[in-house]
């Protein structure tokens with residue numbers, strides 16, 4: 361009876377793997393295999409990177425449009441097994457979806473979703489390394505070039521996406537603004553949990569003030585998760601925001617794909633910068 365049950369269990373496991381396509385994970389061994397199933401992951405324009413040297417350039421300000429208006433609700437919070445993501449349920453019905461434009465961007469990019477990368481401990485979690493420093497958490501706000509109708513289409517083009525990246529540094533106090541999201545996390549601890557929020561808020565409330573957003577780094581890279589599409593203009597802000605250990609622990613209490621594994625250390629290792637240049641924005645007066 362035991363062996364019959366075992367065979368049955370193994371068949372279920374294998375079937376599960378096949379129906380979900382290629383599973384991927386964040387351990388060193390698993391990351392090394394991403395390129396076997398997702399060719400772009402082995403490309404030469406990959407992210408994240410370690411930012412050390414950069415070329416200073418006078419660049420006009422980025423425009424963050426509709427960032428001060430409440431996001432058009434309802435908002436959805438989703439544990440996708442790799443991270444927790446916030447998105448607008450019906451962006452096509454709304455006129456006031458946030459966007460980014462200007463700076464060195466030649467197109468307008470519309471907000472799609474935001475998500476986080478975090479670690480098990482406080483000295484790791486962020487994906488980009490800034491002058492040798494690795495912060496405990498990083499937030500990505502993903503924007504799609506409005507010339508492309510879907511994410512799937514945008515991912516096929518070098519100018520398809522712009523991601524704004526923000527770091528968090530450990531602070532003894534809670535980040536009250538971040539609590540707008542963190543307070544809902546216990547409801548998405550289970551893998552693939554998906555909830556609708558009854559309230560909404562402005563994206564600007566989640567990021568540093570415009571004064572603290574004057575400096576940023578910019579480079580051409582990729583998605584940091586499979587399929588690692590080389591479609592992303594990265595804008596990485598150097599001024600970190602605060603986060604408390606209590607708040608970080610709520611992210612660390614989430615579960616990944618199966619309900620036995622904690623969702624932690626969901627960051628990709630840094631990739632070779634190769635011949636790419638990083639631009640450091642010098643505010644143009």
Ligand SMILES: [Zn+2]
Nearest residue numbers: 475477500584
């Ligand atoms: Zn990300």
